[in-house]
Amino acid sequence: MATKRTRRHPVRQTTISDIAELAGVSKATVSRVMNGVPTVAEDIAERVRAAIDELGYTPSQTARSLSLGVSRTIGVLVPDLSNPMFHQVLHGVHRAAAADGYRVLVADTLEDEAGEAASAIDIRNRTDAVVLIAPRMTRPELLDLLPRVQPVAVVNRTTGRNAAVAQVDYATGIQTLAQHLVDLGHERIAFLSGPEASRSNHERLRGLIAFRETHPDIEIRELACGSGFEDGYRAWDAVRGSGATAVLAFNDIVALGLLGRLDEEGVRVPDDLSVTGFDDIPFSRYSAPPLTTMTVDLPGVGAAVWRELHDEIGGGLRRDPVVFTPALTVRASTGPRP
Amino acid sequence: MATKRTRRHPVRQTTISDIAELAGVSKATVSRVMNGVPTVAEDIAERVRAAIDELGYTPSQTARSLSLGVSRTIGVLVPDLSNPMFHQVLHGVHRAAAADGYRVLVADTLEDEAGEAASAIDIRNRTDAVVLIAPRMTRPELLDLLPRVQPVAVVNRTTGRNAAVAQVDYATGIQTLAQHLVDLGHERIAFLSGPEASRSNHERLRGLIAFRETHPDIEIRELACGSGFEDGYRAWDAVRGSGATAVLAFNDIVALGLLGRLDEEGVRVPDDLSVTGFDDIPFSRYSAPPLTTMTVDLPGVGAAVWRELHDEIGGGLRRDPVVFTPALTVRASTGPRP
DNA sequence: ATGAAAGCGCTAACAC
């Protein structure tokens, strides 16, 4: 008989064996009690429960997942938790998944594009599936990653049917906004563009190119900007230089940053300048003035992506990508051309 | 010879055995290659790597954690990811933990107080430790939970030395704000209080009671409000009714909501009314007008809490609670009494 | 340098 191997583990919580021993039953019985299997004699079950209580036992999810081959948990990868747009989607995923009895674990990549794939693989290897929200990685990297993390769903990126997809139609949305400004009489419009690498920024650009073709008389000037408050704040000089009477900001955050600057500069909105955002984050209704923007059903996007993912976990067929078309929400930040 | 047990697992990813078989080596060798153990012959290692590549193998973190008894991952429980205050703390935890080679998994409880303890236990049972950010549960529930999820750290709750703690000194902070308003000549001040159950709200209240004692001539009226934009927006009627010339809002969000309403009502800030926030969330510098508030080093709180937790994971002694004192940041939303 | 096998904590098939 070989002597017992010794492998000291750093932490030793209470395990099912401790309960079994204390209650004087087998591990199987403890497991049955824990999982509510009804074929356990009431007096035995009671003894087990007492032991569980006494030792404060909670089963290791790690061991459970390994044994079951399933964790009923999904991972969500977010580039930046501080962006309200992302956590609205996250919220939608969360609610929908919870309704189906799934837990959600979130990993924030802190906009570290390099570590994105590794994070995705890591979280996938602890969960049953992952959703990638607006991943920053390049398309080849994404296409390389997807097969390694199936089942997987992706928000706001195209994947050529290599994953479930839900996305927002930014191209159409930005045109709706532009049309709104044109209807108000504006002829010179500035577009504060987002990050160079952003797919959704390209979509907007694509939309504006289409818009120009149908409106040759309207001038739309692209101004490099960014996606943060500070970017919008700093964009004022460029906007002033452009002679525009209206601004299409990349998103609400940028618009809000610009609004702050305009207030400081004494520029009246919308009397002197009209400003629009995109996404309709919760704060946009409370800014001074309230922001005209495109409202996107972000929680709906999250719910849709979960539905697709859930199908895939269940082995169902992949559906077609779900496209959300945003709706114009007119508030007080836009008005007639001065 | 017993027949092989069959237990069909829902999903079957590539495992270490597949690699071992394909490369014609033992699982131990594959494990060594995966973990960079140097005692593997180069040609063998090469064969293993080829197999790994061919099958796109990534090790199950679940199995790994179970075997190692450690995952180098911590869980962070947040009541509401959409609150910038929380994800700033989260950000601090994340950066600090990452620097020590730990991954961070986030669970959002969606303000579901009832499910909080269960979520904490669940995430703890997949990770090496947890941090609870401003848990909503009652004190008895919290004290009952803490021993079951050690090592654990808590932000903005007291635990009587049952956990590592980092917290913000709201009582002192709100007094600093009140003093700032008094220095500007205000004598009637409204305090828009936060949620009934909020510990930090009680702290503020405590601070204001102390303030009243040292300033018997100043009237500070408490107005029930809440913690969201909408709460601040709706508070206007009560504020007007109170005759106050300055408002201490529960936090920045409430202040921002109120600012939005004041703009709509044509009330000038700070000429007609001064407004302060608390937390200094990123947007507060860009509002119209920029918000006077208490700046809290939220990422610092996160980093501190990680440091304590890291010590505990390493088996170190518990340190004293870390207290962060916020600093007054004066911007344009406060001015002399009208 | 490599492999065989034990063991991490749990579940479930099977035997009694």
Next chain:
DNA sequence: GTGTTAGCGCTTTCAT
């Protein structure tokens, strides 16, 4: 109804 035991995928000791 309850216990025994194999096995989930991995790491690591021990033997070779």
